[in-house]
Amino acid sequence: MAARPAPYLDDLNPAQREAVEALDGPVLMLAGAGTGKTKALTTRLVHLLNTGRARPNEILSVTFTNKAAREMKLRVGRLLGETVEGMPWLGTFHSICVKLLRRHAELVDLKSNFTILDTDDQLRLLKQLVQAAGIDDKRWPARQLAGVIDHWKNRAWTPDKVPAGEASAYDGKGVALYRQYQERLRELNAVDFGDLLLHMVVIFQNHEDVLKQYQRWFRYILVDEYQDTNVAQYMWLRLLAGGHKNICCVGDDDQSIYGWRGAEVGNILRFEKDFPGATVVRLEQNYRSTPHILAAAGGVISGNKGRLGKELWTEVDEGEKVRLIGHWDGEEEARWIGEEIESMQGGTRGMRPFSLDEMAILVRASHQMRAFEDRFLTIGMPYRVIGGPRFYERMEIRDAMAYFRLVVSPADDLAFERIVNTPKRGLGDKAQQKIQVAARQNGVSLLEGAAILLEEKGLSGKGAAELGRLVEGLRRWGRMAGDPSMSHIELAEVVLDESGYTEMWQNDKTPEAPGRLENLKELVKALEGFENLQGFLEHVSLIMDNESEEQGEKVSIMTLHAAKGLEFPAVFLPGWEDGLFPSQRSMDESGLKGVEEERRLAYVGITRAEELCTISFAGNRRVYGQWQSQMPSRFIDELPEDHVEVLTPPGLYGGGYGSAGLGGSGIESRAAEADGYNSPGWRRLQARAGQRPLSQPRESKASVIDAQAVSSHTVGERVFHQKFGYGAILGIEGDKLEIDFEKAGVKKVVAKFVSGADD
Numbered sequence: 001m002a003a004r005p006a007p008y009l010d011d012l013n014p015a016q017r018e019a020v021e022a023l024d025g026p027v028l029m030l031a032g033a034g035t036g037k038t039k040a041l042t043t044r045l046v047h048l049l050n051t052g053r054a055r056p057n058e059i060l061s062v063t064f065t066n067k068a069a070r071e072m073k074l075r076v077g078r079l080l081g082e083t084v085e086g087m088p089w090l091g092t093f094h095s096i097c098v099k100l101l102r103r104h105a106e107l108v109d110l111k112s113n114f115t116i117l118d119t120d121d122q123l124r125l126l127k128q129l130v131q132a133a134g135i136d137d138k139r140w141p142a143r144q145l146a147g148v149i150d151h152w153k154n155r156a157w158t159p160d161k162v163p164a165g166e167a168s169a170y171d172g173k174g175v176a177l178y179r180q181y182q183e184r185l186r187e188l189n190a191v192d193f194g195d196l197l198l199h200m201v202v203i204f205q206n207h208e209d210v211l212k213q214y215q216r217w218f219r220y221i222l223v224d225e226y227q228d229t230n231v232a233q234y235m236w237l238r239l240l241a242g243g244h245k246n247i248c249c250v251g252d253d254d255q256s257i258y259g260w261r262g263a264e265v266g267n268i269l270r271f272e273k274d275f276p277g278a279t280v281v282r283l284e285q286n287y288r289s290t291p292h293i294l295a296a297a298g299g300v301i302s303g304n305k306g307r308l309g310k311e312l313w314t315e316v317d318e319g320e321k322v323r324l325i326g327h328w329d330g331e332e333e334a335r336w337i338g339e340e341i342e343s344m345q346g347g348t349r350g351m352r353p354f355s356l357d358e359m360a361i362l363v364r365a366s367h368q369m370r371a372f373e374d375r376f377l378t379i380g381m382p383y384r385v386i387g388g389p390r391f392y393e394r395m396e397i398r399d400a401m402a403y404f405r406l407v408v409s410p411a412d413d414l415a416f417e418r419i420v421n422t423p424k425r426g427l428g429d430k431a432q433q434k435i436q437v438a439a440r441q442n443g444v445s446l447l448e449g450a451a452i453l454l455e456e457k458g459l460s461g462k463g464a465a466e467l468g469r470l471v472e473g474l475r476r477w478g479r480m481a482g483d484p485s486m487s488h489i490e491l492a493e494v495v496l497d498e499s500g501y502t503e504m505w506q507n508d509k510t511p512e513a514p515g516r517l518e519n520l521k522e523l524v525k526a527l528e529g530f531e532n533l534q535g536f537l538e539h540v541s542l543i544m545d546n547e548s549e550e551q552g553e554k555v556s557i558m559t560l561h562a563a564k565g566l567e568f569p570a571v572f573l574p575g576w577e578d579g580l581f582p583s584q585r586s587m588d589e590s591g592l593k594g595v596e597e598e599r600r601l602a603y604v605g606i607t608r609a610e611e612l613c614t615i616s617f618a619g620n621r622r623v624y625g626q627w628q629s630q631m632p633s634r635f636i637d638e639l640p641e642d643h644v645e646v647l648t649p650p651g652l653y654g655g656g657y658g659s660a661g662l663g664g665s666g667i668e669s670r671a672a673e674a675d676g677y678n679s680p681g682w683r684r685l686q687a688r689a690g691q692r693p694l695s696q697p698r699e700s701k702a703s704v705i706d707a708q709a710v711s712s713h714t715v716g717e718r719v720f721h722q723k724f725g726y727g728a729i730l731g732i733e734g735d736k737l738e739i740d741f742e743k744a745g746v747k748k749v750v751a752k753f754v755s756g757a758d759d
């Protein structure tokens with residue numbers, strides 16, 4: 001076949017080219033962040049197609065997320081100069097395994113139209129089994145069993161293969177219940193997520209003909225983020241690559257961040273043993289970040305033991321140092337980042353202007369997002385949350401809000417429907433129908449309908465007793481809401497506790513549960529900004545109203561885990577405090593393993609930044625209305641000083657937030673209340689601080705732009721804001737306008753989002 005031109009190869013460095021052109025046999029690309037692993041992998045895919053080595057459907061490409069898969073398809077299309085249809089085997093492990101399993105379902109006694117259970121269904125099923133086995137599910141919650149089974153499936157252990165060492169799991173009954181559960185799934189013609197891989201591994205192991213067929217079919221295998229594969233995924237890949245051995249894996253041991261979900265970094269370190277004669281390519285040139293950012297990331301990750309160790313260098317100009325700033329508390333941190341993003345859009349402190357799309361906030365825990373979302377909604381800053389719902393859209397937040405709504409408005413039937421059987425109260429579809437009927441016949445709300453139904457003894461057994469407790473509880477909480485001596489924050493806690501909702505998540509042993517509990521705490525924290533529950537509920541409904549899908553530039557907010565593989569010109573890393581990052585759980589673990597995984601997460605975070613990386617922490621966080629002093633993260637100590645610039649928060653050193661925030665004296669008086677403010681870490685930070693106070697812009701260019709933007713408005717003028725609608729200007733301050741909005745009330749907004757009402 002005549003060689004087709006391959007201009008895409010010219011964009012690669014020699015090491016990348018080697019990895020791309022070594023088409024046959026196993027290849028491992030083991031290299032640090034931003035060295036172009038994903039780029040080389042994508043180019044390899046293009047090269048395979050372009051040289052005619054394989055057709056699109058003969059290449060198996062595994063990415064970590066669906067988003068990454070879409071991205072790769074796009075990039076391949078761009079490099080080939082044509083749209084790539086028919087890459088059926090480019091996707092996540094799960095999406096690929098669903099397709100395969102549908103073809104071979106009968107080999108594991110399933111029909112090809114099997115259903116995939118979600119976590120809720122899975123739990124319901126497990127609960128039935130636990131109850132049937134006469135196990136006290138208060139002591140041994142079904143969720144714990146779900147976690148155990150998941151763990152075993154990640155290791156590709158069928159019930160027969162669970163090792164003897166695990167026999168004590170779930171009060172010694174884990175293995176037997178696992179077996180029953182698999183049986184039950186089979187009867188239901190259903191699988192859970194873990195099964196998708198497990199069944200395929202079993203099929204490949206037991207049916208050589210099937211395995212051979214795919215070994216032949218998938219002439220080439222490509223895997224990104226190999227360091228985060230679990231044992232089942234690893235076995236699946238090894239089996240498939242067993243024929244041609246044309247497998248190319250790329251990864252970075254320093255970015256292994258899914259150990260908590262069963263990923264084994266050992267998989268990548270073992271590659272050369274698994275595939276003797278593998279071409280191993282190491283990339284050292286980083287194309288993403290400035291030298292300061294790389295040095296900061298390198299400084300932090302060097303604290304880990306047992307690394308392969310990699311040097312990264314870059315030809316990019318030195319750029320800005322990594323910026324470090326401490327704040328009074330989490331709300332201040334959110335406020336500062338909001339303002340900083342606004343000024344960066346105009347180009348501030350001698351830096352180029354950044355668009356909103358170029359900026360991202362990466363948090364350790366999803367509950368941290370709430371402060372940013374609230375702040376951004378207040379100032380009308382467009383944002384998107386990547387890799388998960390926005391804070392107020394999360395399941396646990398909606399559940400909790402439904403309880404609050406019912407306390408405030410007992411006739412809120414939608415809220416009632418949402419929580420009547422959450423937590424489970426033994427009120428199935430039938431019971432709920434009876435409540436509906438009672439309500440309709442008497443022309444009352446569902447809550448009252450439920451009360452009538454109970455009075456008339458229309459319901460019996462456990463369900464009746466539990467419903468009685470709920471009805472009674474809602475009445476009691478309603479009375480408390482009217483009691484001025486009880487704060488709405490206290491009330492919220494009482495509601496979540498007495499309803500059993502918090503307990504439901506405390507008993508939950510799935511990996512998501514701790515995060516959900518944190519979110520609930522964060523919800524209670526959000527209440528502090530309001531006079532009463534009613535005011536808070538109104539605020540949230542306004543927020544939700546504003547959430548129509550707008551196009552246009554937005555700041556991205558996501559967790560560090562979701563940021564894997566991505567890059568942004570400017571990155572904010574808030575909440576670098578011991579107990580938050582590294583997480584309390586990782587610090588409590590014996591040995592260093594947990595903290596080392598957190599450190600890799602820090603490395604992932606810093607290396608997402610191309611030009612500017614800003615790390616921050618708060619001296620205090622409020623938990624349930626109490627100040628809790630925070631120590632700056634141990635990772636802050638590990639940042640090499642030469643590459644870090646400590647910024648001074650305004651208000652602390654003579655700057656000020658003006659009327660929008662705290663004056664210096666306010667901070668001092670509040671400082672006396674909180675020990676964290678005098679913590680050694682905070683003092684250390686102060687000692688390093690003060691090199692370039694935020695209140696003194698390096699160049700005055702920005703303020704000139706701002707002044708121009710504002711000069712077009714006058715006090716009293718009627719204006720229109722993209723998010724809050726019409727209003728009248730009350731005051732002008734720098735590039736901010738204080739506006740009395742007709743619908744949203746008085747708010748301070750950025751002038752550039754405001755136009756004259758008649759424009």
Ligand code: ATP
Nearest residue numbers: 011012013032033034035036037038039287288565
């Ligand atoms: P991560 O470990 O974070 O996943 P990675 O090693 O996969 O990073 P890529 O995302 O492939 O790195 O590349 C990082 C950036 O560098 C991208 O913007 C990419 O386009 C660019 N890049 C990679 N290789 C080259 C090259 N040879 N020349 C110019 N730019 C490159």
Ligand code: MG
Nearest residue numbers: 037038039565
């Ligand atoms: Mg990558």
